[in-house]
Amino acid sequence: MGSRASTLLREEEIEEIKKETGFSHSQITRLYSRFTSLDKGENGTLSREDFQRIPELAINPLGDRIINAFFPESEDQVNFRGFMRTLAHFRPIEDNEKNKNAAPSEPLNSRTNKLLFAFRLYDLDRDDKISRDELLQVLRMMVGVNISDEQLGSIADRTIQEADTNGDSSISFNEFMKVLEKVDVEQKMSIRFLH
């Protein structure tokens, strides 16, 4: 399958993806083979059903949200380029990248973009604020049914209270970043992509 993947992927496409995402050549071909193996329809795009077929993802409490994050707004297909763009958020930051301030655009795997990705998982209605209800939904997914609504509500209140600096009872992205400023997001939100 690997050979098929590399044949289907044109060199210039690889170059573009490389530039955009920072993945290495071998990483891209490897991920492309994964992409095609997920693509049961064999039409070069992944649908939500394709993602849901991954067994572990199906039992992930946030599975649906994660799958959603792969799809641009109001679309239900994602091509390899979009797939890679999403995954690029989780590429670890390398040393030589840290000092490269001259880069014209912030790379996808910067701290801000990583955090933005996480922020989007909460922010369902995309109004750039995590409201109490949105937080509650995510909490309910993660914590399970063992906790009463009341307790969960007070946890949500507490969370908002901790983050909210301007008193609008919701968490903006800036406030979100501020709350997590002590967490080593660069390290936490990175996975190792095989070379």
Place this chain on the structure above:
Amino acid sequence: MLGEGFLRVLNYRDDDTTVDKKSKSNRTEEVGLDKSRSGRNITTQLNDQSSTGLQRVAPVPNQSPSGLLIPGRPMNLSPDPLLVDCSLLVHYPDLQVADSGPIPAAHSNSPLPLISPPITVPVQSVPPNSDPEQGYLAMGSSVNISLDVPELRTNSVLNGILEKKLEEVYLQHLTENLARCHSNFGNSLLHGLVPPPQPNSQGLEDSVEELWLQVRMVFSLFFTCLLVGCSGLTPPVDLSEPQIVHSPPGHNSSNEGVPFVDVPLALGMFSVDFHHVQAPFEIVLWIMLASLAKLGFHWSGRVPAVVPESCLLIMVGLLVGGVIYGVRHSAPPTLSADAFFLFLLPPIVLDAGYFLPGRLFFENLGTILWYAVLGTLWNVLGIGLSLYGVCLLCPSSLGDVSLLHCLLFGSLIAAVDPVAVLSVFQEMHVNEQLHILVFGESLLNDAVTVVLYQLFESFLRLPSVSGLDVLLGGCRVLLVGFGGLFVGLFFGLVAALTSRFTSRVPVIAPLFVFLYSYLSYLTSEMLHLSGITAIVTCAVTMKQYVEANVSERCNSSIQYFLKMWSSVSETLIFIFLGVSTIQDVHMWSWTFVCATLLLCLLWRASGVLLLTAVVNKVRRNKVTFRDQFIIAYGGLRGAICFSLVFLIDDFPKKRLFITTTIIVILFTVFVQGMTIKPLVELLDVKRKKRALPTVSEEIHSRLIDHLLAGIEDVVGYWGQHYWKDKFEQFNRKFLRRFLIREEQQNRSSILRVYQELERRDQGANRETAIQARTVPQTSSRPLLPEEMDSIRRILSRNLHNFNSRMPAYSRHTLHQDRTLQRHQSLGKRDTQMEEAEFNGLQNLRRGLRRSHTVCAITPRPASQDSIPEENVSPKLEPKKHLSFDIERL
């Protein structure tokens, strides 16, 4: 430790009673009181002389006015005619003959006002068959023995018989006793603390005397070390002073050879039996010395900022050792390997394991194992082989050191010591990853070094070493490591299960943590597995279940005890490192010592560089060069090497090995330990960020975990998140169900953190409500870290207040009710100060917020776009700066 002392005390008591019985039975057969009294009479005369002699000689421990007749050893004293006569009683303070009176001469000579109010009991009035039982306690009341002198002299013949019989019995007892002492002392835990009966010591009295001398030295050293350690401190000295003032009287009185002789019907007001308490007494004194040194260190102004604690403790130890050496002209006690491995090391390792940051540790487990196993092998072989090369180069002085000896030495000198590493790195606050790499390595390399050490040692005993032996040795390393792991796992799970059932007797709940983990250590030591691995595994395994099962108060006492024990043992270890450095056995060779030092540094540095180069290929976040430097430089040696080197079988160059080990330890702890802190600052190594758990962080981290597990699934790569996910499912489904009480099972970690914070908040709010009603309730605003800090401080002081709300009373619960009110009033005073601090922080915070709102008002450009495309990039720029600003705030 104390247990051992206790056992020994029991032993002593046993001895005492047997003697007592023997002498009593002996006496009852005898003709009557008169005879023994005449014996006493002679004793009295003798004592006039011998006690003065004793006083004169007292400061010199090795001389004694009297000899103890030990079978098989000739009496090497000038035969004292009086001694031949009788007078055994004078010289054996623990011989208690119920009927013989105390010696008035000793009292008249004794300078102490404490003893003997002059109650004169006319002895003649004592009925001959007075109850012998009474006499046991009596001592010190002076009896006018001179009254009956004329009458008693007539019975001298019978006296002689009595004396002889007594002598026989006592000799028998002494030989038994000495034999027992030998076996005891040989295995004793603080071998050094309690010096074994010296072969040339003249008798029990002497050893007592010697010990007293030691005790006195320890006491005087309290002062010296405190004076050295702290300039402007007094409270601990004040506390210790009364003891010092009090004990010399007791010391003197027993020193002057007042035997414990009983007088019927004369109730003793005062008696000294140092023997009885000797072992625990000395142990307590040493611990006290160590703790006071530590106290002094922390009160000594600017010193702690520059010098690591371990260095200062070693210096105190050197001082103590020097003084002991100066006074006694013989080597001070050393820390025996048994005492170290069985009693001092486990608390430290347990503490380290229990507070091991689990997540961080497991994330880096691969790298840690890589360093611990391969790095140690690299070091051992490298140092061993190149040292052999050095030995070959100068055959004149070092020609007789074999290759195996070099390897053996390499294996012990390569052992990075968790105690030293912990004590230095804890004060430095380097970033967590670096810390866990260095510390994890030092914990886990124990398995490798100890095994290699045993291996080479057994090779030394074998006539020849075949390839098969080497192969078996390699397998043994694995066996030892994994064996320790399984032992620890087993005891950890059992401990978790036990803690599930402690709800009815919560008082002893903390005990199980200690018992099971110690048991795991001992078991694996017994099976020759790695004890350190076992106890760490045990602690890591049991922690999450135990914490869920026991109450809050119980948890805090577990943590408190762990910290206390570990810091006491650590202090003791360092002090003893210093004390033991003063030795007679040193043997110096510039070549060997310098070569070892250099090779240790070189091989460690090269090993770290090489292994990191390999590991960086695989790691997600690379180990930077600065980190590598700190890892290499942080390879401190400590008490493990020291204890191992004393265990080497005797051979001509053992003394050289000991000296070199001590030099290496001192060099690493002093030079490296003192320079590593400035180096960390110089190199600008990433520091640890202050970790304050907030609910938000917990929730968001949890979200990120799930997210990453999901992404790993999508990518099809089973990384650590995948396995973590799997383990948590397993944990939730099986382990937690069995090991945790039902009512606690449903608490997720988010809820736990939340509840904890809520509780703190409640406490803080209540305090503020009580103390300052003027301050508006601050529920609607977020808390700054500084405020959280002060809240936490308020809480830690007042925690017992709302813990004690639970209406529970039983015999074993701590009686807090009565002390509660006092605490509350104290708490009020404290909180007023806290409140001032709190308000100050609020002002500070207001200022901060003003500047912060400036940032917050700035537009957030990127947030409108879904996934950043190229056209977003110019807008992203200002935001990046913004985030930096915030971070700087």
